Amino acid sequence: MAPVPDSRPIVISGPSGVGKGTLYGRLFQNHPDTFTLSVSHTTRGPRPGETDGVHYHFVTKEAFETLKQADGFIENAKFGDNYYGTSKQTIEEQKAKGKVTVLDIEVEGVKQIQAQNYPARYVFIAPPSEEALEQRLRGRGTESEESIQKRLKQAKVELEYAKVPGIHEKIIVNDDLDKAYQELEEFVFAQPKA
Numbered sequence: 001m002a003p004v005p006d007s008r009p010i011v012i013s014g015p016s017g018v019g020k021g022t023l024y025g026r027l028f029q030n031h032p033d034t035f036t037l038s039v040s041h042t043t044r045g046p047r048p049g050e051t052d053g054v055h056y057h058f059v060t061k062e063a064f065e066t067l068k069q070a071d072g073f074i075e076n077a078k079f080g081d082n083y084y085g086t087s088k089q090t091i092e093e094q095k096a097k098g099k100v101t102v103l104d105i106e107v108e109g110v111k112q113i114q115a116q117n118y119p120a121r122y123v124f125i126a127p128p129s130e131e132a133l134e135q136r137l138r139g140r141g142t143e144s145e146e147s148i149q150k151r152l153k154q155a156k157v158e159l160e161y162a163k164v165p166g167i168h169e170k171i172i173v174n175d176d177l178d179k180a181y182q183e184l185e186e187f188v189f190a191q192p193k194a
Ligand SMILES: Nc1ncnc2c1ncn2[C@@H]1O[C@H](COP(=O)(O)OP(=O)(O)OP(=O)(O)O)[C@@H](O)[C@H]1O
Pocket: 014, 015, 016, 017, 018, 019, 020, 021, 022, 023, 136, 137, 139, 140, 174, 175, 176, 177, 178, 180
């Protein structure tokens, strides 16, 4: 496969359970030397089996704050008591290796990256319907009822944001998985518009 003609990171967003992980997982499987998932910084401690630099860059609150003050993150957020962020350096390091970083983030992160005018390409993955999304979330079997309800509520926010014109370069409806994947692949390998 030819190298990707556009080295900007690919920001993938969309409601939980829509199939983001499934789609970019295929992209990594089919093009392991071209794409890589962004490794975030976090202040939470590693869980068993998690490796520093692979699953996360585990840092102290002080180190996180210092990097934030130095404008080192393209987006960052607090979940519970912990901070998470994507550092510019992480993306630059991958770019130096010839790899394109894929970011899987929420609406708030998308807004932060756009507010900074950081060069990136935005893809939104939409469900064929809200009912289909609920079915997938339930079918995945990973969430409690409370978590499903929370994700469905957040999904409405994400779907509303996707309607704002000029935010996403590409909106892919993940109905037929093969077709959705094909659309994603075509988009990532397309020549940048002049
Ligand atoms: N086109 C599709 N048709 C039917 N089921 C699908 C399709 N795409 C993905 N799925 C299924 O939907 C479920 C959710 O997919 P996945 O875990 O990739 O979602 P996600 O958007 O990455 O969610 P999260 O943001 O919570 O990580 C999985 O069980 C997956 O196999």
